[in-house]
Amino acid sequence: MKFIQTKIPEVVILEPQVFGDDRGFFMETFRASEFNEKCAPREFVQENHSSSAQGILRGLHYQIQNPQGKLVRVVKGSVYxxxxxxxxxxxxxxxxxxxxLSAANKRQLWVPEGFAHGFYVTSESAEFVYKCTNYYAxxxxxxxxxxxxxxxIDWPLVDNQAPTLSEKDAQAPGFEQADKFK
Known part of the structure; x- marks a missing residue:
């Protein structure tokens, strides 16, 4: 597994080594000892899986108490x-x-506690899987x-069309008004 730094040091891209042939592929998606050493010492307590159509934007979400670190990946399609x-x-x-993040590039992103997180579906549909360090509250x-x-944020909107949002996300406060962490 390669651990790639981003412009925010705590946010890390994980890139697995993929072994493939004409039968398919194999890859290790998570190893606690490596993750704890190269990203952050964490225990994951919940895993979620969502499916969304193209143009859907989910986020930007966070929990102001009981914050969740998230290790996210896409198993079908692609998202930003x-x-x-x-x-x-x-x-x-x-x-x-x-x-x-896409099923093709097989990358994962570590989003630590203290961050708002969201994704936008760029493919026809996408399936998004993520581990959490705290329970949904x-x-x-x-x-x-x-x-x-x-x-x-430079969202890569398909055909420059506004994304489809939940009512909660459409009515979310801006950065200045939003609750923040200390």
Whole structure:
């Protein structure tokens, strides 16, 4: 497994070694000892799997209490995945990282606690799988407006069309108004 640094040091791209032939492929997707050494010492307690059509944007989500670190990957299709640093005490506060994750490139992204996270489906459909370091707690869930001008996230919108959002995400506060971590 290769661990690739991004412009925000705590956000890491994981790139597996893939062994393939005419029968298919094999890859190791997670090894706790390597992850703990090269990313962060964490225990994952929940795993989720979602399916979405092209043009759907999910996020930017976080839990203000019981924060979740997420190790995310795509098993079908492709997405543009984004992590936004919302830790006031961080040197990278208000900065974001965007990465293409796909079934083809098999990359994963480590999004630590203290970040808002979201993804936009660029393929016809996508299946998104992620491990979490804490349990889902809807009473603490927050959303950050996906297109806030303060963040200027460069989403690769298909045909430059507005994404399909949940009502919660469409009404999310902007960066200045959103709850943040210390």
């Amino acid at each position: 995945d984004v992590a936004v640093d919302i830790r006031k005490s961080s040197a990278t506060f208000g900065q974001w990282v965007g990465v293409e 809807p009473e603490y869930e927050r959303s950050l407006l996906w297109n806030d001008s303060r963040l200027s």
